[in-house]
Amino acid sequence: MAALLTGRTALVTGAAQGIGLEIARLLHEHGARVALADLDAERAGKAAAELAAAGPEPVxxxxxxxxxxxxxxxxxxxxVERFGSLDVLVNNAGITRDASLRKMTVEDFEAVIDVHLKGTWLGIRAASAVMREAGRGSIVNISSLSGKSGNxxxxNYSAAKAGIVGLTKASAKELAHRGVRVNAVQPGLIRTAMTAAMPPEVFAEREAAIPMKRAGEPHEVAGAVxxxxxDLSGYMTGAVLEVGGGRLM
Incomplete structure (x- = not known):
């Protein structure tokens, strides 16, 4: 398979584990110089060392x-200082603070909105300032099917992930004339540490509702990213791709 990102620089947030790490790994495999950003700097360092050992491109x-x-x-x-450019930003960082409306605290609501929605907005704003000057760039935001159907x-999480869709479309319209594309991916039920913590009966119930009758894998989300x-998606901006096994079609 020909490398799709040779000579490009990619930045992935929440990249120390899970879906973020798989995204960073696949972009690196396709020739990108990759920056792995995470709140846990030590874990990001270990993930970067793992990727660096697997290929020639710097991490x-x-x-x-x-x-x-x-x-x-x-x-x-x-x-930009390290690699000289920024061609791809993936806004993946996220947290959950699940609780019923009756039990959810304002702090837990705000924490999830801040990381997902404010964090994605800050990422788009900072990256697009660089990309606008270069006249090119691709920003990919990680939403969720829970932002489409609500869980x-x-x-908090469903509201934030729905907000990312609106943010994606608005910023795509602002940046299109400068050659910067902004799209989103909506994963469904994916096998991660987060879903592994779900009660087995709940996981099985959700999996049974998926037409493909299985949960997705992190690398399948990474493929959409x-x-x-x-450049395969060079004429796409403001799009939202579902990676959910057909769950909400």
Whole structure:
């Protein structure tokens, strides 16, 4: 398979584990210089070392709090300083603080909105400032099917992931004339540490409702991100791709 991102620089947030790490790994395999950003800088360092050992392209670990404007600006600045460009940004960082409406605290609502929605907005703003000047770039935001259908116990998460869709489309319209594309991916039930913590009967019930009758794997989400990051999707912006086994079609 020909490398799709040779000579490009990609920055992935929440990249120390799970879906973020698989995205970073696949972009690296396709020839990108990759910056792995995570709130856990130590874990990002270990993930970066793992990727660096697997291929020739350089890898840069970065600590970043995506809810902090200065931290996000430094993350983008450090990536450009090290690699000389920024061609791809993947806004993947996320958390969950699940609870019913009756039991959810304001702090848990705000924490999830801040990481997902504010964090994605800060990432788009910082990266697009660089990409606009270059006249090209691809930003991929990670939403969720829960932002389309809503999940009980996830009023914060579902609201944030729905908000990312609106943010994607609005920023895509603002940036299209400067050659910067903004798209989103909506994963469904994916096998990660987060879903592994679900009660087995709940996981089985959700899996049974999927037409393909199985949960997805992190690398399948990464494949959709690679497509949107590469020139294969050169005439796509403001699009939202579902990676959910047909669950909400």
């Amino acid at each position: 840069l670990p970065l600590g970043c709090d995506v809810t902090d404007e200065t931290s996000v600006d430094r993350m983008v600045g450090a990536t 009980p116990g996830q009023t 690679l497509f949107l990051a590469s």
